[in-house]
Amino acid sequence: MADRYLSFTATAPGRFLTRRLGLPQPAALRRWSPEYPDLDGGLLHLTAGPSTLDLAPVLARTGPGTRSPDPVAAVVLDATGVRDVDTLAEVHAALHPVVRSVAASGRVVVLGAPLDPDDHHQAAVQQALEGFTRSLGKEIGRGRTVNLVRLTDAAAAESTLRFLLSPRSAYVSGQVIDVGAGPVAEGPIDHHRPLAGRTALVTGAARGIGEAVAETLARDGARVVVLDVPRAEEDARRVAERLGGTALALDITAADAGERIAAALPGGLDVLIHNAGVTRDRRLVNMPADRWSCVLDVNLASVLRTTDALLAEGALRPGGRIVATASIAGLAGNAGQTNYGASKAGVAGLVRALAPRALAEHGVTVNAVAPGFIETRMTAAVPLFIREAGRRMNSLAQGGLPVDVAETTAWLAHPASGAVNGQVVRVCGQSLLGA
DSSP states (O other), X not given: XXXXXXXXXXXXXXXXXXXXXXXXXXXXXXXXXXXXXXXSSEEEEEEOSXXXXXXXXXXXXXXXXXXXXXXXXXXXXXXXXXXSHHHHHHHHHHHTTTGGGEEEEEEEEEEEOOOOTTOHHHHHHHHHHHHHHHHHHHHOOTTOEEEEEEOSOTGGGHHHHHHHTSGGGTTOOSOEEEOOSOOOOSSOOOTTSTTTTOEEEEETOSSHHHHHHHHHHHHTTOEEEEEEOGGGHHHHXXXXXXXXOEEEEOOTTSTTHHHHHHHHOTTOEEEEEEOOOOOOOOOGGGOOHHHHHHHHIIIIIHHHHHHHHXXXXXXXXXXXXXXXXXXXXXXXXXXXOHHHHHHHXXXXXXXXXXXXXXHHHHSOEEEXXXXXXXXXXXXXXXXXXXXXXXXXXXXXXXXXXXXXXXXXXXXXXXXXXXXXXXXXXXXXXXXXXXX
């Protein structure tokens, strides 16, 4: 369903009226397309505190497409050397003069360091960067985003910076992403088709967000297996044929679903996307047991069983990626969704616990995306006032699109994203609900 308020605020009368009434003024977001693959404008590289990172080569490969200084499309502030309150002041000094010059739909990326458990001053000011980043994201406006990346190695963060400094991250803001010193992809990568030669399976891919994920992974070169329940087999085949992939009709809650997937893919799997999910909303006092168990079985138990089975079978090849779908409902809670919130918080717990072991034992990373209000057929059926509240209650003052979740998933699935592990990244326009 079209966002008529967003269209109205793009007109002169709409801008005048909303400004006078103090109403949200969302800006149309610039998303990736073949015609618009990069941000327009230049990149400012600033530093606060002493830094040992050699960012210049990475930024030369990942920044906006043009190097003209006007307009400023993106600002990268290296604050990894901030270790006390005095050097924290350099963050203000660096960004205060330039924030207004960042173009609409531009990017601000702050680079921080991991918190040092042996230096509480460093830990305090590096944690302060999180509050600073989230706050700036809520006030910067005009479709601009602000994110914090904690890292120790510039090269390991290349895929993350490439994503955050591009139109692909249009609906990702206010996030804190930890980039470790994970494995580096072997050989050169074609960043136009980074998944070429790889096989990706997407559950619940016959429509909605799952379909968008399948489309985006296929665009990036993957051979996509479109999995959905038998009753959606016709739609799954339609999607698969359009993408040059294959369809797999399977109830993901079946006890042997993992073994059946492995049998259907004798050559193995490189990317596993757990997208299938259901809602059965009702307040707890009115929720019968079957509505609880249905949601928990599809959204959490099937993810646990299938992941365990595929890892045990060795179906995920080294260098593989697992990306599960959580939700901000699982992070912040939502009335009428105790079952859904529990299932999605469980996904986040799975990711954080399994990620280090899966990487050490199988060479596979495990991450999650947590969508906020995304424009789908499901949200189009939400009552008008609730739908409008969902759209406006984020820093970008609008709903996201399925492709926003898909682009974030594709970044986590990228062969160069091996240093990104155990992360739960919200795709919510920096929702004003929850952290």
